[in-house]
Amino acid sequence: MTLAVSIVIALIVPVIFLFLLRRLDLHKTAKFKKNIATLGCGALAYLLAVQVNRAVANSGLLTWTEIIRYMAPFGEEIFKSLILIRLVNRADFNYIVDGALYGFGAGIGFAVFENVEYVRGTEIERALFLAVARVFSTNLVHAAGSGLIGAALAFHRGMKDKRLGAYAILGGYAIAIVFHGVFNTMVNAGTFLAVAIGYGMIGAALIWYFIRRGMDEQREWVGEKLGMQDRVTKEETRAVTGIGKMMETLIAPFEERFGGEKVPLVRELLYTQAEMGIKRKLLEATPSPARKKEVEDIIQGLYETMESLRKRIGVYPMMFIREVYLAQSVNAWSVLNARIAESGAGQKGGGVWDLAGRRIEESKAGEENP
Incomplete structure (x- = not known):
């Protein structure tokens, strides 16, 4: 029973980490099916790495310790990244958020198969402890390494200067391999479990950071590129760029007025428009x-999908979507004007303008009466 529970933890919890991280993808550009594919390819990368590592060990070229500390980080990161290279070079790939999530998925796929091998190969009494320890340390290191490479490959995809993008790729691989190698060396040397877990958490935090930065940049892209050439109004663009607040500012009042049937269509519309801008x-x-x-x-x-969704949503619900964000813009200016009036900084006098006027008069008086 203990072994079964340990294997379930080793298999399920890392995948849960991936799906929690996917919640940061507010534009939903990283496709679910592709993330599942990265899990499978990560598992294949593990099987390939095992064969290579064993072959080198059997040949006597390197000791097992040398393989763990130096060769494995290099080879494993390369193998995990093969699916990422393929995905990034597809026309339907987007940007850093996709790269980081697909990379994280490849790392998790690698890690869960490795987990099972380790858990099955240890004493039953230690199986549960080992499963939990690996989930919060080794698994996150594997996921972070390939996530960094995925983000670097994606950065190259979005760069006009491909030479600079190539440096980013080299840097991504180098950081991932060194990060992995340092972890393997620490664990092989018998570091404390708390240190290993903390190291894994640092890796997860790095991927979180890159996804957040990627989302910020994608918002800017959407605001810059989404417009009338795609028959997207300013109000709709505002909705897409502010998609993180969509639930509280749009979906709830929309559902209250029109019911929940069209809510998934509205979500899909905003995601489609976001991807068009990117x-x-x-x-x-x-x-x-x-x-x-x-x-x-x-x-x-995407344009044809958008037009189809608009028709399915209907004229009046679409007017409501636009009015919500138009009203927000108008209200923002109203608040600003009210605050200017309250501070007396407007044209009617008072505030900074009156203060400036008084200073000028005082200066003139000083010049006339030295």
């Missing part, structure tokens, strides 16, 4: 004419 920005960093054509075809498909 894709338009990526066009600028796509040098290949053939790849540009692929991205443009995707944008056209």
